Amino acid sequence: MINTCPVCGNSEFNYAPVLWNDLISEWQLAENEVKYIDRQQGFFCVGCGNNLRSMALADAILRAYNFSGSLEQFVESDSAKTLMVLEINEAGGLTPVLKKLPNHRLVCYPEHDMTCLSFESATFDLVLHSDTLEHVYNPVAGLSECCRVLANNGHCIFTIPVIVDRFTRSRAGLSPSYHGSPTESGGNLLVQTEYGVDMWKDVLLAGFSSITVHCLEYPAGLALIARHY
Numbered sequence: 001m002i003n004t005c006p007v008c009g010n011s012e013f014n015y016a017p018v019l020w021n022d023l024i025s026e027w028q029l030a031e032n033e034v035k036y037i038d039r040q041q042g043f044f045c046v047g048c049g050n051n052l053r054s055m056a057l058a059d060a061i062l063r064a065y066n067f068s069g070s071l072e073q074f075v076e077s078d079s080a081k082t083l084m085v086l087e088i089n090e091a092g093g094l095t096p097v098l099k100k101l102p103n104h105r106l107v108c109y110p111e112h113d114m115t116c117l118s119f120e121s122a123t124f125d126l127v128l129h130s131d132t133l134e135h136v137y138n139p140v141a142g143l144s145e146c147c148r149v150l151a152n153n154g155h156c157i158f159t160i161p162v163i164v165d166r167f168t169r170s171r172a173g174l175s176p177s178y179h180g181s182p183t184e185s186g187g188n189l190l191v192q193t194e195y196g197v198d199m200w201k202d203v204l205l206a207g208f209s210s211i212t213v214h215c216l217e218y219p220a221g222l223a224l225i226a227r228h229y
Ligand SMILES: [Zn+2]
Pocket: 005, 006, 007, 008, 009, 010, 045, 046, 047, 048, 049, 050
């Protein structure tokens, strides 16, 4: 169980469930799955406001660079100053922290097509996205673009909601399911893929050399570290 926020170092947390009945039934979530997805999205740090999913992403970044401190301290460190970082969609409340990096770029999907990134190959050391891939029509194409823009030995670190006791399924042919309100988002939050225990396949199909499941808290606080070397 988490006791210190990896983003800001605070140790006070709060919780407000976020799932609603339509999404629970479309996703066919069992009771225990509702519980951990609610915790992933609704358990948050009082200090910085980041939820467990964003804290897992931050923790994975710190682990990938062997940094023993908070993300707020990491972005001020010498080792982070030279990092070329691409963030695809705002990664929860991490964006204001990541923006302190001198070489940070933020692009937004779908305005900026994740399956056709407008960057030269081998540009970035670190590519980040958080709960975006499940909305991409062709997730392998999205990940292979992340892989292409990464320099040798680069990291693509990301989160997706994973239901750990079932296999991945495409929602093609199923009723539309949205994360967030379809009217507010203009349909951008339409779910294309419901990820399960075989979520590693898309990463390796996209051309990455390895994938690590980083666990801040199981099963609600997982982040994936894909490496290209
Ligand atoms: Zn915090």
